[in-house]
Amino acid sequence: MSVAGLKKQFHKASQxxxxxxxxxxxxxxxxxxxxxxxxxxxxxxxILDLVPKTIGYLQPNPAYRAKLSMLNTVSKMRGQVKAxxxxxxxxILGDCMLHYGNELGAESGFGYALLEMGEALxxxxxxxDCMDVRVKxxxxxxxxxxxxxxxxxxxxxxxxxxxxxLDFDYKNRRKGKISDSEIKKAFEKFEExxxxxxxxxxxxxxxxxxxxxxxxxxLGAVIDYHRQSCQILEDLxxxxxxxxxxxxxxxxxxxxxxxxxxxxxxxxxxxxxxxxSDTEITEALSGKYAQVVVHPPDKxxxxxxxxxxxxxxxxxxxPVEQPCCRAIFSFEPENQGELGFKEGDVIILTSQxxxxxxxxxxxxxxxxxxINHVKVIVPLPQ
Numbered sequence: 001m002s003v004a005g006l007k008k009q010f011h012k013a014s015q016x017x018x019x020x021x022x023x024x025x026x027x028x029x030x031x032x033x034x035x036x037x038x039x040x041x042x043x044x045x046x047i048l049d050l051v052p053k054t055i056g057y058l059q060p061n062p063a064y065r066a067k068l069s070m071l072n073t074v075s076k077m078r079g080q081v082k083a084x085x086x087x088x089x090x091x092i093l094g095d096c097m098l099h100y101g102n103e104l105g106a107e108s109g110f111g112y113a114l115l116e117m118g119e120a121l122x123x124x125x126x127x128x129d130c131m132d133v134r135v136k137x138x139x140x141x142x143x144x145x146x147x148x149x150x151x152x153x154x155x156x157x158x159x160x161x162x163x164x165x166l167d168f169d170y171k172n173r174r175k176g177k178i179s180d181s182e183i184k185k186a187f188e189k190f191e192e193x194x195x196x197x198x199x200x201x202x203x204x205x206x207x208x209x210x211x212x213x214x215x216x217x218x219l220g221a222v223i224d225y226h227r228q229s230c231q232i233l234e235d236l237x238x239x240x241x242x243x244x245x246x247x248x249x250x251x252x253x254x255x256x257x258x259x260x261x262x263x264x265x266x267x268x269x270x271x272x273x274x275x276x277s278d279t280e281i282t283e284a285l286s287g288k289y290a291q292v293v294v295h296p297p298d299k300x301x302x303x304x305x306x307x308x309x310x311x312x313x314x315x316x317x318x319p320v321e322q323p324c325c326r327a328i329f330s331f332e333p334e335n336q337g338e339l340g341f342k343e344g345d346v347i348i349l350t351s352q353x354x355x356x357x358x359x360x361x362x363x364x365x366x367x368x369x370x371i372n373h374v375k376v377i378v379p380l381p382q
Contacts, residue, residue: 012163015170026169033194036201040154043204047147051140054218058132059086085364086132091125094118109247113240120236124229126348126361127322131225133350133359133366138217142210150204157197164190228322323349323381325360325374339367349380 018024029037059065068086097118104111168186171178325347333340341347341362347369348361359368 008167011170012166015166015173019169024173027165027172027190029194033198036198036205037158039205040151040201044147044151044155047143047151051143051147054135054140058135061089085129085361085366088125088128090121090128094121094125097121109243113243116239117236120232123232123322127225127228127232129361129364129366130322130348130350131221133361134221134224135218137351138221139214142214146204150200154197154200154204157193157200161190161193161197164193323378325349325358325376325378327373328375329373331369331373333367337367339365339369341369341373346377347374349376349378352380 015024015026019026055065056062059068064087095118097114101111101114101118104114106112106115164186168183168190171183171186175183327341327343327345327347330342331338331340339347339360339362345362349358350361350366351359353359353368356371357368358371358374360366
């Protein structure tokens with residue numbers, strides 16, 4: 001910094017101290033300018049508070065958020081594709097039900113119901129993942145862009161304006177010792193900075209339509225998620241009620257005496273072998289052992305239930321009437337932000353980028369992919 005610049009900074013600091021300590025009054029800005037400055041400051045604080053709370057609404061577990069952020073950072077440092085998505089609570093519960101449903105087996109009524117409910121919860125988790133992606137694209141990203149560009153530029157103009165005001169007030173207060181030309185030049189610079197800051201704030205505050213569209217995008221994503229979840233859970237409830245009715249009509253198991261061998265031989269403490277007759281053994285063991293007679297389930301019903309089972313994990317995860325497509329060719333991502341998949345995978349569609357590329361989700365990951373590699377099953381809404 002030159003000597004003249006250092007001297008100028010010293011004069012600004014001197015003027016600021018006199019205003020703060022001695023109560024010297026500086027140049028007053030008009031009320032309209034101060035009102036715009038106040039609203040701009042509120043907008044800045046709103047974004048700083050609203051964006052983290054929106055992320056917390058979408059991803060409520062702070063430990064998972066921290067872990068996901070760390071994995072994404074490491075992936076970027078290594079030049080890898082984005083790490084896995086946020087583990088939704090519905091998906092975690094669904095995985096648990098699927099595990100124990102498979103352990104019990106589909107022939108068990110409760111086991112098969114666990115499988116159905118696990119699949120439904122996995123579908124709800126995928127619908128929530130779609131909501132996360134949509135809210136980030138339509139609400140969070142525009143607000144962060146507003147903060148990093150327009151508000152940052154306005155802050156720069158306001159700081160420059162304050163510095164030029166202090167310089168003008170210092171020179172104007174020392175009128176007589178400082179030439180009129182210098183005072184006039186300082187005033188012109190002050191007016192120039194004021195006009196730039198005022199124009200920037202006006203452009204920001206007059207864009208209510210864009211802010212309302214961003215808010216509408218958030219609302220639309222939440223409504224679609226709840227609508228899809230409601231449809232999935234209503235179908236599940238209907239199926240579960242049918243299974244409750246079928247289970248109630250099943251005949252109950254009956255208990256009868258358990259058959260034993262006609263002769264049971266044993267050796268006493270003196271080494272002599274003794275055999276008991278079938279009648280004696282039956283009388284001795286009556287009440288202690290009982291045979292369980294299980295009526296076999298209806299084979300036709302079980303077979304029809306098995307045919308309703310999903311044929312693959314990827315087919316089971318597709319939500320009802322949710323925009324999706326099936327991969328007809330495998331695709332390996334070559335650039336960051338692209339979504340890889342294998343032939344036969346079902347991909348959830350989130351948006352169409354252009355006539356050749358779409359954006360979607362597959363196995364907890366999101367990204368773009370070429371349309372000619374897939375066949376659309378349920379198209380995106382127009």
